Amino acid sequence: MPDPKLSEKRWDKAFESELFKQWQRDGIYSFDKRAQDIFSIDTPPPYASGTWHMGGAAHYSQIDMIARVMRMFGKHVLFPFGVDRNGLPIEVRTEQDNNISMHDVPREEFIAMCKKTLDRYKMEIAETAKRLGLSCNAWDVKHEVGGAYTTDDPEYRRLTQATFLELWKRGLIYEDNRPNNYCPVCRTTIADAEIEYTELPTKLNSLRFRVKESGEEIIIATTRPEMLASCQAVLFNPSDERYQHLEGKHAIIPLYDRAVPLMAHPSAKPEYGSGLVMVCSYGDYTDVLLFRELGLEEVILINPEGRMTERVGKYAGLTPVEARKAILHNLDGLGFLVKQEQLMHNTPTCWRSKNPLEIIPMPEYYLKQTEFIDDLREVAKEIRFHAPVSKNMLDAWLDAVSMDWPISRRRYYATEVPLWYCEECGKPLVPKPGKYYQPWREGPPAGSKCECGSSSFRGEERVFDTWMDSSISEVYILGKLWDEDWFGKHFPCSLRAQGKDIVRTWLYYTLLRAYQLFKKRAFDHVWISHHIIGADGRKMSKSLGNVVMPNPMLDKYGADTLRLWSCMEASFLKSDLRCSEERIAGNGKFLTKLWNTARFISSFPEPAEPAELQEADKWILAELESLKGSALSGLEEFDFFVPASGVWDFVWNKFAPHYIELVKKRAYDGDAAACWTLHECMRTVLKLMAPMTPYITDKIWLGVYSGKSIHLERFPEKDESRKDDGLLKRGVALMDFNSCVWKQKKDAGQPLNSEVSVSIPANLSVFADDLKRMHNIT
């Protein structure tokens, strides 16, 4: 081989960190606000806790590919790196690490502890992100467009508060003391969107009640016997013949000896249990509706600590589960328990703590959302979804939203609700937006006075739901805080890239907030990725032993291999990706192949102009053109399976074994047509692969073609003149012919370079010269 420009014999993942440093030094991904043709990408800031999982690594790699694709389509890409540091997981982690409960420690102190926890984690995430080769605009710069950000930054929080104050001004926020989902473990109200339903075993208990007027015995089935004390009615279906005579009578609650009305109501299903149902405050959401509808008096049985209140009598202080056990024991002892059936119950649980929820009334702030659902349905139609079917997930949630969004929480490490209350008349004092307020530790703005004349205020102690922060991420990254004009020009954000699991939270809330604030869609494109799961098709979990972590994979195989794997496994937009080390490793082979192909080609000079092309050259250019077409359309869809597998197929199944072998002899002779075509194919392949495998492509590019990074290049233009379907067909025959000759020599036990006597079919006569030299045909 003549001197190759690439001296190393194979791709070495150790080049990756060098290249990353060089990119940073040259600032090739930095963001310039003055640029035209902006493409902005809003990504889920990864949660700061712990190391990155495979899902995060693959997910972010692919978002990075989108950023690189848009750059190569000529856009100036806003792609900031963010880290999420708000919310419950940090608090829970801090509580565990320090073996304390948040409420046992002064607020100030607890927040300091959270910060300490966070600082331990922060670097780890960023380091993995860098190793993956993410082309984020900046890693250290803060507080400007393109800068890295954290969601607990006072700047971010002041934006959250400013948007809250704006919505307050527009009358979209109100306070209400209504029964709501409450997580006793997190000790806070949560929104419907934060509920996860889990199938949990429970017992359906049939209890013996008596009818006060007749002394008749009736059976009532319940899964929540500990709620007996709050029972205010017993219902039967109006069509249920068995119970018509009970109308207007009363049932006596066992243990508590209290009489409650028996009534007909359609919500009681005759076929379930005994057909009689007790209504308690609050066993489930139906109870809430019934209490409201029937005007029943609410009895609070569970306190904010998740313990039974005085109203349950001797079970006070127990948790609901303990109380259930105790009360069942008592009921059984007194003969009230008739039977128990085991059943699975789709139980609402907290998505953070995974614990069953209770329904407890608590005064909370609400953001109106139900009246915006129809508008959001229209907004969603203006957005291009990748893949299009993913829009179904959003539509399904829009159909399900039934009540306004409770936005206040009773936690510490989060953005504060920026309000004070007059000590005299209780009226809220609403500060001007623009500053980060912490009402629990500071007074209202100097000189504040209530309408009633008082200047004595009490600070609000509640904080916001984390989604109040997250749902304005696109507003934050587009720099509304720092440059209102620029923001106005570049909103909506070009793209939201996120996982399918947070459609009803992050995506939905962002669209809601953007619509409320700006009457516009938040994004032009929404890209929804699926999950990374274990090789066995199940969710990765330690107990199943199917966990693969990104850092060890990066150590062993490098970022490009990992990135290529995420493209090659399947379409991330259409299905979950199964992950096994074996399959990741296999992708490294393609990098070796690509490297060697490039190294070989680099040993031939690249003519400035294509000379008179021969038929074989025209054939591979036609193949290249067809690859360009399919790959570019896949890239436009942000679906990397098509371009990656297309390039793989082109290089490994057509270009290297057939075309290169065909023109090798010509190339050695210095034929300009062959040399030019080899380089043309290689340049195109490198560019098409650059977004997916940014390291190896740049290393080759810099080594062979340019002093400047491939990541500053544009995608090759399509060239209609190279299309030739007839030639493509002939190419297939050509490849078949090659296989035939190879097989013939193999069957004859001859080496591949031996002389052979075969006749070249008429339709391949145009390739005759190349074929003769390739196969040594005499």
Added chain:
RNA sequence: GGGCCCAUGGUCUAGCCCGGUUAGGACAUCUGCUUGACGUGCAGGGGAUCUCCGGUUCGAAUCCGGAUGGGCCCACCA
């Protein structure tokens, strides 16, 4: 209970929208090979009644209907 998606060799998948190819590839497996770059390579082989049943059609993996089996999302069954 409602909705959405899916079903292709041992495994993961492409093709299906716009019916007609020996159903393509990767991984695994088997055999052989220094071929002027690559043994992390090259060449070749074996392996699929395209879940099932109907229908449309000259012709169905592809279109239509149904069944079965998965997955996901939503929903107040006590």
